[in-house]
Amino acid sequence: MGYACPVCGAEQADAAHLANHLAITASLGREDHREWLEEHAPDWGDCSPEELGERVSPHAPEVETPDFESASHGHDHGRPDGLEEGIAQQSRQPGRGSLTAEAEDVLQEARELTKQMQETGGADDDTEGSGAESAHDDTEDNGTEDADDTAERGNENA
Template structure:
């Protein structure tokens, strides 16, 4: 079981993955995801993944997917609380310049804030 993204229908394993998918897509410039969040969860930018996932999942009915999720394959992302595990793209950010680098830096900072606020 999982959730289909209410915007693009890409399968997400759980509420947390749905929240991260929606937020990262929006922050990286996907206007459809950003507009959906602005309409359905107007205060999404100030939420952590737990709260955002809970709110967004109300609009994304649970579905059964034939696809295998990473957590069932033995693939390990490591500690999700460690930023380098939460955002694999940040390792290559130094090689990117301009707007792409700025967007990734903003996403990194927002992710760090989300994890820190959930630890409190």
């Protein structure tokens, strides 16, 4: 016998799973779950899943859940089963890892544009540097600029 979340109705396998659902959902910013926990278990942040499950399960409707084949109920807490293997299997499915002709063309164009930018990047850097030097040349010996010089260039911070 499992429980339905008293806030959203999501079915949970047991009281500890219900507690985890409520706490995680509240922690992720769902105000309705947080408010429910504040009302029914004000110190919910200090409880273990088992303790919180004991406090919240009486307020949750019981639901029929499938029987689990083992005591571990199909997964280990804290570490998903075969995550890396699951991702690897997904990448071997049709349509994964292969590009369409259009996507290949777009990537090739991006490579060419990047190469052009890198080749001309040195010339652009020199231009920017000379602009900074000329701005420095417009200052007087005491480090202040003439009002006319500032007006001609405009406000560079605008």
